[in-house]
Amino acid sequence: MGSLNQADVLETNPACLIKPLDPEDFRRQGHMVIDFLADYYRNVDKHPVCSQVEPGYLQKLIPDSAPNNPEPIESILQDVQNDILPGLTHWQSPNYFAYFPSSGSTAGFLGEMLSTGFNVVGFNWMSSPAATELETIVMDWLGKMLDLPRSFLFSGGGGGVLQGTTCEAILCTLTAARDKVLNQIGRDQITRLVVYGSDQTHCALRKAAQIVGIQPLNFRAIETSPEDEFGLSPASLRDAIKADIAAGLVPVYLCATVGTTSSTAVDPISALCQVANEYNVWVHIDAAYAGSACVCPEFRHFIDGVDAASSFSFNAHKWFFTNLDCCCLWVKEPRALVNALSTNPEYLRNKATESKQVIDYKDWQIALSRRFRALKLWLVLRSYGVANLRNFIRSHVKMAKLFEAMVGMDQRFEIASPRNFAMVCFRLLLPPSLHVNNTPSTVLEVANELNRRLLEAVNSSGRTYMTHAVVGGVYVIRFAVGASLTEEKHVRSAWKVVQEHAEVLISSEVWIDYY
């Protein structure tokens, strides 16, 4: 037992007086970083929205190894300014319209600060009761705002949990669904299980299916069509399920989407649940993006039928003013999650768990350790209030409508798929002269290339940032409103950038080389 050795001899340079959590150092440096970030928000529209750096840029600016001695926060912030900011794509810029938004807010940020500051590890109730209890309360609050059926709330026998991302929510519920079935038919029957989605379902489903050991040949990405506005057809689902059963396979899980990534298409929840329920298939509703809108009564109908689903999730970190990461998942049958994901090592045993009066969230998720994410959601809900949150969402939808209207007035463009929420899919059309003597598929191919070049030009300008999707073979530009700082003027300016670049592209005819 421990005579003095090298480990006891602390190095004696003066820097060794540093304490890692001195309250006054914390205060001084914390204020500096708050000011840094406040200034960042004030000037974020002055940066190119999409980073223009080349691969490997940072290695040229940063030393090869960690410093031996401490460096002051002043130099570090200088380096953040000079070296990191140019390599950021500014998701908080008011000119950001790419992917889906990552809508941060003051309240979301402050909630994360408190959570990071307390730095508790809330794996079970015992390890920090407030973390678990606030989460159950806030999840019921949110569930009520979404008008989820009582069966999804704790007060109705279900319950909600905060995950990092939808990928995790899907992985957890798929594991639960899988094990529910395997516990009946035998663990070794895993190779017979089938998972369903559409060709528009987020790639998270395929990845989760792969992780939990679903055979790749048993993954169904059912084809959608423009006639169904790229929603999954209940008849196609039924056909697929029937064929699988006839082949001796066992249908286990359907992921239905409200607001697909490519075009915000909406699967018909009610009819899909009806089919799935006939075959005892777990239905997860992935409303990662569009779930936020459903707190507004006028959008709630998009999730009508959710009462017949098994689980429902949306990302508060996308379009609900809660900083990354925060995915809200509700399940009707928590027991199914717990059966699949629980662990009970001796070193975590405690009286509260044994009393069965508490929730241990470690059994509702993949990881053991978990952050106190409920704080940020609580701060968002209280700092803004339900009425404002609805208004924020509505103002984004209104701006998307404005953009849609502007596109509609320019005959060189078309709206490529119906707008359901605050995202507009549009494209530049080929001049009618080019349609003559060309097959439709050639016309489509050339139009796709035209839009690819248009998007590249628009994004290279640094003045705005949008991304693309291909829906039913058609390359479309996605314009997703939702950054917290975006105002009407930014939407108008983005459209101007698109028009300017379209003008140049059409008149230059460089792109016609391709054709």
Add this chain to the structure above:
Amino acid sequence: MGSLNQADVLETNPACLIKPLDPEDFRRQGHMVIDFLADYYRNVDKHPVCSQVEPGYLQKLIPDSAPNNPEPIESILQDVQNDILPGLTHWQSPNYFAYFPSSGSTAGFLGEMLSTGFNVVGFNWMSSPAATELETIVMDWLGKMLDLPRSFLFSGGGGGVLQGTTCEAILCTLTAARDKVLNQIGRDQITRLVVYGSDQTHCALRKAAQIVGIQPLNFRAIETSPEDEFGLSPASLRDAIKADIAAGLVPVYLCATVGTTSSTAVDPISALCQVANEYNVWVHIDAAYAGSACVCPEFRHFIDGVDAASSFSFNAHKWFFTNLDCCCLWVKEPRALVNALSTNPEYLRNKATESKQVIDYKDWQIALSRRFRALKLWLVLRSYGVANLRNFIRSHVKMAKLFEAMVGMDQRFEIASPRNFAMVCFRLLLPPSLHVNNTPSTVLEVANELNRRLLEAVNSSGRTYMTHAVVGGVYVIRFAVGASLTEEKHVRSAWKVVQEHAEVLISSEVWIDYY
């Protein structure tokens, strides 16, 4: 498209003027929360370390539903103070010695603030190049500090990635190992795969094995013994592997631990890798807790042999001054991770990815979305420097040695298992008189109950917090030094609390009822 409807009519109460990310609101409220947290750290030792609330306490204090109108940050912080703090277990308290530490620091906090403030979603290089590039650089820095073999660094063909937790690191590497084998022997052979650990391995392994579809009967928790100091015996591993192969099964993955949760036991890495490599078994080294110590040359020998492993991880959020969550994972063969976890949807396609000159970390982890965690690690490494980080670790080890020495001087107690790092396992012994006429198993049972009651009494005092483990049937109290604010006086005081309660317990003889 889109005539005006309800969605366009914003509610008109004055609160609707609130902007969710106004820079000056952000600045004002941010400063308030910094002061709140600085004051929290200043006074954290005045709270009972382990929360003393009863299940359901918070529901009585908080309304049933979210407010319709905004509430000021002042009231929210008041509620945090009054309602949340009593329900926290104060992991940042200097008197916290439970589980493993969650050692926050000013630099770790500031890094998380910057990451939360920028709020970028770094799923691939393109979505925010700095997030990916800083992560690769910092992982190489850390790898060098740990003296990991070059084959784990980007500069040597391997590479590192930041995950949330070790559970995720194990799940990802196990999926990679599984798929490597299944790609050879056929996807439908999943029921033949076997996973290995010891009876001391963290429960994360069993959970990961269950998630990826390993048959429960094919999970081996190989027994350890006091003679091996609860390390996994290479001979036992070989026996288990041979028996499985003879039974027609396929060994696929071994998780070896450096610093087990119960007693910080160390598996003999080198010898285990040798056995595993003979059978092409992926070896993951889980150094979740003790990896941090290996930045000190005098502790580095505990991971000798790591060059023969396939992957290595440790949690910077445990004992490396980086706020939750931050697990550092290195792999020798990134391709194996990418093959198992990659997705390539059209809406994420981009030129940088197609150039193959960049890393897209979404393919190295479970989730698509990911926070810019590298910032906090970068700030920790730069703000403290390598020399100080080593000193911080050494000062904790030194304090653990002090505690160990104090226990050793009190003959009523014993050190229950060897101390390797900054955690001491000890227990109160039964008075020798009670050994007479009792079988060893009765003596053990009574001693276990005695220590259970001692720990309960100690923790109920609120003055310190420790947790327990059962190692080889022996109930031990774990004393883990590592909270960033802990100083020698707190260690001495904790020992005093233990002694006081032991005194009362022994003299009261209430506990003898049990016997």
